[in-house]
Amino acid sequence: MAIVDKKLRMTKQRRTILEEIKKSKSHPTADKIYDLVKKKIPGISMGTVYRNLDILSGEGLVRKLELAHTQRRYDGNIKNHYHILCTECGRVDDMITMGVDDIEELLGARSHYQITGHRLKFFGLCPDCKNRVKQAASVYRK
């Protein structure tokens, strides 16, 4: 992996934290990351994990997701992409979007602003919650 490219010193702890986030597809919370890392480094403290998460996201090696609701989550995919949040269970998935990748360029040209960022979030029910709601509704009807 070409992640040690930066000046940032990669301690074993930091590297393990980064690897666990990169491996996870579920946009884990800090607590979840702590659980995962603890399996690899049993003695690690929560404070160490939190501190390293701050450093890693500050260096742009992981993305900190601000999704209202729930705890802060982290994403190993630092490419620009969008998320959908389940308002029932808090699950977060990547959202496949089409045609918005060059939105900043497009709107920058139109507004004459220099656009430095944007946020786009989706909310809804994940497949599991959608089914649960559907089942509950059909039981209720009987």
Ligand SMILES: [Zn+2]
């Ligand atoms: Zn859900």
Ligand SMILES: [Zn+2]
């Ligand atoms: Zn993501």
